[in-house]
Amino acid sequence: MLQEIVISGFGGQGVLSMGKILAYSGIMEEKEVSWFPAYGPEQRGGTANVTVIISDEAISSPVVNKYDIAIVLNQPSLDKFEEKVKPGGVLIYDGYGIHKKVQRKDINVYVVNAMDESMKMNNTKVFNMIILGGLLKISPMVELENVMKGLKKSLPERHHQLLPMNEQAILKGMEVVQLEQKAE
Numbered sequence: 001m002l003q004e005i006v007i008s009g010f011g012g013q014g015v016l017s018m019g020k021i022l023a024y025s026g027i028m029e030e031k032e033v034s035w036f037p038a039y040g041p042e043q044r045g046g047t048a049n050v051t052v053i054i055s056d057e058a059i060s061s062p063v064v065n066k067y068d069i070a071i072v073l074n075q076p077s078l079d080k081f082e083e084k085v086k087p088g089g090v091l092i093y094d095g096y097g098i099h100k101k102v103q104r105k106d107i108n109v110y111v112v113n114a115m116d117e118s119m120k121m122n123n124t125k126v127f128n129m130i131i132l133g134g135l136l137k138i139s140p141m142v143e144l145e146n147v148m149k150g151l152k153k154s155l156p157e158r159h160h161q162l163l164p165m166n167e168q169a170i171l172k173g174m175e176v177v178q179l180e181q182k183a184e
Contacts, residue, residue, distance in 0.1 A: 001055065009073025025147045036053075071092045083104075096114070135173075151163060
């Protein structure tokens with residue numbers, strides 16, 4: 001199993017932490033993992049992204065040109081990464097941040113309305129966990145139990161009381177993810 005994933009959005013949407021949790025989850029399952037963030041002044045308001053590779057075999061390079069899965073959380077991210085998804089791959093987006101439709105017909109496109117769902121949960125901070133839940137429903141590359149262990153490892157201890165709410169958000173994402181377009 002080899003999954004090359006890019007997660008991209010505005011700084012503050014939890015892009016890097018979502019990638020970190022996914023990477024920790026892979027480590028919990030004794031998989032080979034790479035977590036390669038790309039940000040700068042983007043961290044607060046501009047576009048940030050992270051490449052996560054999870055594999056059963058050694059990873060030769062953290063630098064990836066084409067991805068199995070792209071998660072895009074804003075229009076600039078869709079514009080940048082749509083063409084970098086491998087044919088037959090997966091593109092996941094949140095309907096709130098995308099204004100122009102996905103053009104490619106050779107990839108599987110899913111929508112997770114995470115912003116709407118996080119507002120229903122009265123906590124927009126779980127936005128990224130809802131997206132992560134959608135990803136794990138589409139491609140269950142790691143077990144939920146290990147995601148929770150990874151989340152616990154990445155959250156400061158003073159926030160561990162938020163773990164149950166984050167687990168609810170992941171489960172909500174698994175529930176609400178919808179296939180928008182099947183690859184031809």
